[in-house]
Amino acid sequence: MCEQCGRPFSQIWRPEYESYTSFKTCPECRMANARGGINISADYTPHWGQELVHNSEARFKVLACGARWGKDRCSIMEGIDYFIKCLNEDRGSDMVPYALWWIIAPTEKVANQNWRELTHNLPKEIVVDVSKTTRTIETVNGGVIEVHSAYDPEALVGVGLDLVTITEAARISDMEDVWSNLEARLNSPGRGLEGKGGVALINSSPLGMNYFYKMWRWGQKGTSDWDPDWESWKFTTWDNPYMAVRGNEVTKNGRIYRENLERRMSKNRYRQDYLAEFIADINSVFPNYERVLRKAPAGLTDEQVNEFWRLWEEPEPFETYTLGHDPASKGDGKPVVIRNSKGRVVKIDQMIGLGWDSQWDRIAFYSRLYNGASVNFGQTGIGETIGSQLVKRGLTVFPINEQGRNKEKLVDDFSIVVEQQWCEIPWSQETENQLKGYISVNRPGQSTQYHNGTDSDYDDIVSALYFCFADFQAPALVLPGMFRMTGVVRAS
Secondary structure, eight states, X not given: OOTTTOOOOOOOEETTTTEEOOOSSOHHHHTOSOTTOOOOOOSOOXXXXXXHHXXXXXXXXXXXXXXXXXXXXXXXXXXXXXXXXXXHSOOOTTSSSSEEEEEEESSHHHHHHHHHHHHHHSOXXXXXXXXXXXXXXXXXXXXXXXXXXXXXXXXXXXXXXXXXXXXXXXXXXXXXXXXXXXXXHHXXXXXXXXXXXXXXXXXXXXXXXXXXXXXHHHXXXXXXXXXXXXXXXXXXXXXXXXXXXXXXXXXXXXXXXXXXXXXXXXXXHHHHHTTOOOOTXXXXXXXXXXXXXXXXXXXXXXXXXXXXXXXXXXXOTTOOEEEEEOTTOSSSOOOEEEEETTSBEEEEEOOTTOOHHHHHHHHHHHHHHTTSOEEEEEOOTTHHHHHHHHHHTTOOEEEEOOSTHHHHHHHHHHHHHHHXXXXXXXXXXXXXHHHHHEEEEOOTTSOOEXXXXXXXXXXXXXXXXXXXXXXXXXXXXXXXXXXXXXXXXXXX
């Protein structure tokens, strides 16, 4: 029975969801709000920062916010307003669905939080059907809202979108791939108001200087990265008027809440999580990487520099060397790193542009050159092939499994080598960039994730380094003798 008019009506079987619809009103009442006539007020009073976002006419908006600023509420309410405007347009019957809004989150847990925020704030007058299983809402006038996880970026394809909301974008490890797929969907013909293209609102608290930082830069006028389709903002926790009052409350120890909060945290963590600052080394695995990088001495001629590196790479008789190889890296190179027993990296070769056979031949050459060096390499799907090919060339090999917690130990062990300055690594711009940008991301219930937190996706040299140092023996600490000599007798 229709809750509005009291007349009976039939539910409809939907095979794609293997369930019946759960409408509460009949078709006539559901379409009472004719296209162009949906006019609903929401219980929402934006604060001054949220109003800046709502008043912006930019197609793509990026919010970098401290905790509790209100970025999710701002994003959802902005989305509801735009979505209803799309429903009110006269688009023609060939647009299916009539309006489509995707909300993207980094994990299933965050996606569920967004789902609750959406269902709480979406006006019930426009809701036709809700599926908690698929996190899908169907609305009057043929609109659809879906909440997705960004766990598989390649799944975010195939449909034209009017609106995308991305929440906690800095915590999406494949954000560049995710955005590339979504932007293509937003450019589908007919999507967005007046067919001008779909829009996006992207929010997050910062996490280093990763791809989210790059997107935020696109919205900053006066910079070389600015794109006129974009606008971005940075708000601290205390820019929310409610949190400003809370932060200035005097506590029992005589300090205000904000001061106590800052004293309980590291300086960088407070700056990132509450002041919304982009800090390159906040999660850096190698914060003191510069201490182990070696350059040729200043003031040398080019010829002298070449001689310096020739001597650096020259094999020492009776020295023991180890090769580290990352066969699973991205790009067209699969680097090999060579070190001696004292921790000096004598050679880094990215082997760019070489096919598999050429790479194995070059590794074999290095092994023979450096006194029969053994090879530590990452065990991948083709690990058995790599091992057999290297053994066939007369090499001693040690395949290393880096799945799950194994990688965490490999990275942690090498980070100690770097921190204690037990190694020397020849400088190159690419090596510095990878060591500097290598960050760790901790997620509840999961092993620690590691990746390059800068604009580059590459961390292949770092991988080859931690394979190379996987069996490194730290220098023994020589302690002073803890004893006393007495009663020395001269023999007669």
